[in-house]
Amino acid sequence: MDKLNNYDLIIVGAGACGLALAASLNLNGKNKRVLLLESAEIPGCKLAKTGNGRCNLANATWDSSYYHSLSCLTAEEKERFWQEFTHGRKEAVLPQILKFWREHGVILTEKDKWLYPRHLSAKQIRDNLWQQVAANKVELQCNSRVTEITEKAGGYVLTTVIADNTNDDAEREKTIYTRYLVLAGGGLSQCDANAPAGLYRILQQNFQVACHEILPGLVQLQCKPNYLRLTGLKVAAACTLILPDNVQISKIGEVLFTKYGVSGIVSLILSNYFVKWRYDHNLLSPNKKASHTNCYDENIRQYLNIWEKKFIASNKAAGKNTASAKEKAYLLLDFCYDIAAADLSSLWQKIYSPQKSEAENLLTFTVGFLPTKLATVLVEQWLELQPFITKTTPDDYTDYLYFLRHWPLKLTGTLSLQEAQVSLGGVDLHEIDPRTLALKKAKNCYVGGEMLDLVGDCGGYNLMTAVWTAMKIAQDVIHKL
Ligand SMILES: Cc1cc2nc3c(=O)[nH]c(=O)nc-3n(C[C@H](O)[C@H](O)[C@H](O)COP(=O)(O)OP(=O)(O)OC[C@H]3O[C@@H](n4cnc5c(N)ncnc54)[C@H](O)[C@@H]3O)c2cc1C
Structure with a gap:
């Protein structure tokens, strides 16, 4: 040489x-x-x-x-x-x-x-x-x-x-x-x-x-439904990744809505767990942070079932097939994580009027702390879920609040290596x-x-x-x- x-x-x-x-x-x-x-x-x-x-x-x-x-x-x-x-x-x-x-x-x-x-x-x-x-x-x-x-x-x-x-x-x-x-x-x-x-x-x-x-x-998540109307909107939320193996991982930060799903630092971080889960179904280091729990509560389970029922019903109406909810991974967004329950309650008391329609009451309430674009989507969706939810009194907003704290996006995949950071x-x-x-x-x-x-x-x-x-x-x- x-x-x-x-x-x-x-x-x-x-x-x-x-x-x-x-x-x-x-x-x-x-x-x-x-x-x-x-x-x-x-x-x-x-x-x-x-x-x-x-x-x-x-x-x-x-x-x-x-x-x-x-x-x-x-x-x-x-x-x-x-x-x-x-x-x-x-x-x-x-x-x-x-x-x-x-x-x-x-x-x-x-x-x-x-x-x-x-x-x-x-x-x-x-x-x-x-x-x-x-x-x-x-x-x-x-x-x-x-x-x-x-x-x-x-x-x-x-x-x-x-x-x-x-x-x-x-x-x-x-x-x-x-x-x-x-x-x-x-x-x-x-x-x-x-x-x-x-x-x-x-x-x-x-x-x-x-x-x-x-x-x-560290890649953007693809979700269903994806809300084209919300593309470009940034909102602070506590995000929880729910994996079918009964594991949930939570992070707080900014979520950016995109035409394929969500981006932003929180969803990028959660993508690593999601991709790893998709790779081996074996999941996570045992000593992972306190926010990792191994049993998401019964309420969430029930709530996701309601969500699934609504999806299955609408898919059936559209002639589409829907796989079992058990195989799904979800991202749940909590839009009120930083608002005290007392503040939400007093806002509801202040704006609620029996003379207004339910949609009007909910929208006036929600725009008190979320951007109008997002509030409109949330209220529309909530009204669509009504047939699956039993309400005690007309002014009972507890389930709606639960919905705002556990807003589900079904994860369907991620963008490619070309878009990934690592x-x-x-x-x-x-x-x-x-x-x-x-x-x-x-x-x-x-x-x-x-x-x-x-x-x-x-x-x-x-x-x-x-x-x-x-x-x-x-x-x-x-x-x-
Ligand atoms: C948009 C973006 C933002 C990021 N932001 C951050 C951040 O803020 N903080 C953070 O910690 N990380 C961030 N990362 C991740 C970080 O950049 C990478 O993890 C880091 O650069 C990896 O360093 P590396 O030297 O191992 O690889 P690289 O930096 O990718 O370097 C590898 C080099 O090897 C060369 N090479 C490859 N194969 C060959 C070959 N056969 N012959 C000769 N040369 C070859 C490549 O051309 C490349 O220049 C970001 C990544 C991206 C894409």
Whole structure:
């Protein structure tokens, strides 16, 4: 092999993880060659669009319970994984990540536990790491996609395809040798999925490394019914995901109505649970937060039955078939979670008039705390449900209130990887040593960032993984070079 194509370390993927790793490699005058390969034209494309351009770098409430994985770890294995992944000091992860950013000249600011760079610019964060990479004398080659990797002489031979910008059709192939290798190709969401998918294929075929199917994570939910009239409307709600296995998960935040269903941070977070449930029906870490309960109350069950009956009746009328309610997942929205019962009651007393129609009374009441567009939909729906509900007195509004607190959207699916923020799945967690991120089946080869089957909720958890895995790999590999 030509000496020019010989490296001590190659990092595949100049995204959040690859850049953070190359930026941490202070080779201190060591005569070592390190190469960072990137398939895109410039590094850190995804990093530069994180947090809507504001870059939510970390979260002050970092904890393993914010992560999801498709790898089947037993409770014991999971405990060991997190112990080793955090060196037995879970509480030290956040301070060390904050130290990383401080040392790279970034001042952070906190908003409701979410940490952002003070300048609020994801592009500046990317550029900052990019400059440190150059300062560390790490060679960066963009437009270079790794298409093959084979083991040779204790190291690896990589085949890269180089897109030549001067001629659209020209693609040159090149082989490079390295003693150490880091795969940081990211997930398959919102990118040229061929590049990272190629790396998963190589791991599976050439190294027999188990990789899970890649599924959309932190992704918009598709619902039925979907309310075109509400498209674009944002409303604060407490959202509960109800899964058929009798599990419910609740989050509070803003919900955005879209033409296919709902979006917004809360629904993105809940999508991870929904997708995971759809994947294996096996569900959730046992120690998941207090808001996870394993028995939704009888009222909700009954209420969903009423809802189902209404659906079945209307579907029958339309000549459609409806599957059993038992197989359904729901999103229940509570539009009054932050209003005291006494305030709602006094509002009802004030506006109720026996002279007005029921629709008028309900609408006047609801527009007291919800946007008119939404209030109109809710009242119309409630009136349609009337044949299935028994009311004690004409001014009894308790059931309607229950409806406002448990407004159901039936979940039918999610949008695709193209719209998702991250991807669930990837390299099975059994395949790596969590202390170093080294692959067990391929010597001197590491996997970092989103390529791992470990995905976090919204809130900076995914960039934390990218940086944390980069720091750990750097610590391990630097002494070996
Ligand atoms: C719109 C959006 C907003 C987000 N906002 C946030 C946020 O605010 N906070 C947060 O924590 N997370 C956020 N995320 C998630 C976060 O960006 C990712 O989890 C993180 O970038 C993963 O880092 P990574 O280095 O593992 O992968 P990436 O950043 O995806 O980098 C992988 C790199 O490898 C390259 N590559 C892949 N295959 C090859 C190959 N075969 N050869 C050469 N190069 C290759 C890719 O081109 C890519 O540049 C967001 C994601 C999106 C899409």
